[in-house]
Amino acid sequence: MSKTISIHSYRGGTGKSNTTANLAALLAKTGATVGVVDTDIQSPGIHVLFGLDLEQDGIKTLNDYLWGKCEIDEAAHDVTKALGVPISGKVLLIPSSIRAGEIARVLREGYDVGLLNDGFQGFIEKKKLDYLLIDTHPGLNEETLLSIAISQTLIIILRPDQQDFQGTAVTVDVAKKLDVENLLLVVNKTPTQFNFDDVQKLVEEKYGAVVGAVLPHSDEVMTLQSNGVFVLKYPDHEIVKKLQNVVEKIK
Amino acid sequence: MWLKKLSKFLGFSSSDAKPEAVKAVARPVDPLELLMKELRERTEDIHPSDVITFPEPLRSTINFAVRLGHVSLTELSRRMDMDMAKTKEIVEVLVARHLLYVSDKSTDKETYYETRLSAMTRPLTRPKSGLWDKLE
Ligand SMILES: Nc1ncnc2c1ncn2[C@@H]1O[C@H](COP(=O)(O)OP(=O)(O)OP(=O)(O)O)[C@@H](O)[C@H]1O
Ligand SMILES: [Mg+2]
Numbered sequence: 289m290s291k292t293i294s295i296h297s298y299r300g301g302t303g304k305s306n307t308t309a310n311l312a313a314l315l316a317k318t319g320a321t322v323g324v325v326d327t328d329i330q331s332p333g334i335h336v337l338f339g340l341d342l343e344q345d346g347i348k349t350l351n352d353y354l355w356g357k358c359e360i361d362e363a364a365h366d367v368t369k370a371l372g373v374p375i376s377g378k379v380l381l382i383p384s385s386i387r388a389g390e391i392a393r394v395l396r397e398g399y400d401v402g403l404l405n406d407g408f409q410g411f412i413e414k415k416k417l418d419y420l421l422i423d424t425h426p427g428l429n430e431e432t433l434l435s436i437a438i439s440q441t442l443i444i445i446l447r448p449d450q451q452d453f454q455g456t457a458v459t460v461d462v463a464k465k466l467d468v469e470n471l472l473l474v475v476n477k478t479p480t481q482f483n484f485d486d487v488q489k490l491v492e493e494k495y496g497a498v499v500g501a502v503l504p505h506s507d508e509v510m511t512l513q514s515n516g517v518f519v520l521k522y523p524d525h526e527i528v529k530k531l532q533n534v535v536e537k538i539k
Numbered sequence: 540m541w542l543k544k545l546s547k548f549l550g551f552s553s554s555d556a557k558p559e560a561v562k563a564v565a566r567p568v569d570p571l572e573l574l575m576k577e578l579r580e581r582t583e584d585i586h587p588s589d590v591i592t593f594p595e596p597l598r599s600t601i602n603f604a605v606r607l608g609h610v611s612l613t614e615l616s617r618r619m620d621m622d623m624a625k626t627k628e629i630v631e632v633l634v635a636r637h638l639l640y641v642s643d644k645s646t647d648k649e650t651y652y653e654t655r656l657s658a659m660t661r662p663l664t665r666p667k668s669g670l671w672d673k674l675e
Contacts, residue, residue, distance in 0.1 A: 398659045398660040398661025399659070399660055400660075401587070401656065401658050401660060402584075402655050402656065405655055405656055406655070409608065429660065430586055430587050430658040430660055433587035433591070434587045434656050436587075437587050437602065437605050437656060438606055439606075462591060465591045465598070466602055467606075
């Protein structure tokens with residue numbers, strides 16, 4: 289049976305898209321077929337990490353599916369080759385449109401999140417996915433709640449920051465109300481002068497949830513400038529080892 | 540007022556000081572009954588945000604069913620620890636509010652349901668103008 293994993297954070301810019309792309313690559317390296325959906329329709333971005341050019345003519349996106357212009361699998365693009373290293377599995381990405389008009393239309397008219405529900409299911413079935421990773425928009429809204437409700441695993445990303453701490457408490461609460469089986473916290477952008485074991489203990493105590501990884505703030509991540517998937521570009525980096533621990537927990 | 544003051548002075552909480560007759564009338568309302576009444580009266584489908592506020596044992600049962608994508612009537616009754624008649628009563632409302640759909644896998648012996656959460660990301664305050672189609 290396939291597994292659905294949502295990656296969420298209460299606030300923006302915590303590293304959701306990077307973590308999603310990294311986990312997708314690590315899972316695909318084990319031979320799995322991994323689907324990734326960018327549900328951050330208001331501010332999409334994960335396609336950049338996978339090197340998918342959304343300016344090409346006729347390329348289908350999640351928006352096309354939501355407007356009934358294509359089937360869900362037509363919006364799925366195989367980005368495995370673009371990862372630049374041999375991978376035994378596959379990564380299929382459903383991006384969100386970056387055309388201003390299409391984003392505006394979603395904001396103006398809204399859409400039925402039930403279509404997302406159907407789309408996720410169709411994507412899993414038609415592409416025989418082993419894993420479906422859902423990259424979300426920060427904060428809570430109906431589409432995020434839907435993603436959490438259908439996921440076996442929810443990964444909540446936070447930075448060691450008071451605003452993140454407070455907001456994460458809200459999300460953890462919601463996750464518990466939705467009976468998420470596997471709730472994992474990932475602390476990202478941790479200043480290297482912090483004691484990582486202390487951070488892990490503090491966060492685990494505060495939320496009563498498992499911390500999958502405490503990741504450092506890294507100049508290498510910033511230097512990469514979203515120009516590829518970090519774990520494939522820096523396979524020996526400590527971030528890879530730590531994310532491998534997360535992979536073990538979602539398998 | 541004086542009664543409140545007096546009972547406070549004597550160290551009673553105000554509810555202790557209530558006459559017996561009043562106490563007997565204030566019957567606790569079953570949250571599940573209350574929810575069913577609300578769902579029957581509204582026309583909107585059940586949103587993901589609604590499920591969070593569902594009382595137990597409905598919430599965990601719906602969470603289970605939504606995650607699986609399908610569920611049988613027997614399973615619903617077992618999980619909610621309710622007899623078939625009571626379960627059917629609840630299920631009827633959930634079908635009417637489009638959280639459950641009767642599956643064509645259903646037989647004479649068992650009814651199966653598919654689950655589907657929905658919600659407009661934006662309330663439809665204005666009718667669709669068809670503007671976007673015209674622009675294309
Ligand atoms: N561990 C890290 N160290 C340093 N920079 C990081 C780290 N993780 C992510 N970043 C950087 O932070 C920025 C935001 O990352 P990312 O886009 O993955 O976050 P996000 O949560 O998806 O953001 P949004 O909420 O806007 O969707 C990017 O510039 C990324 O390179
Ligand atoms: Mg993002």
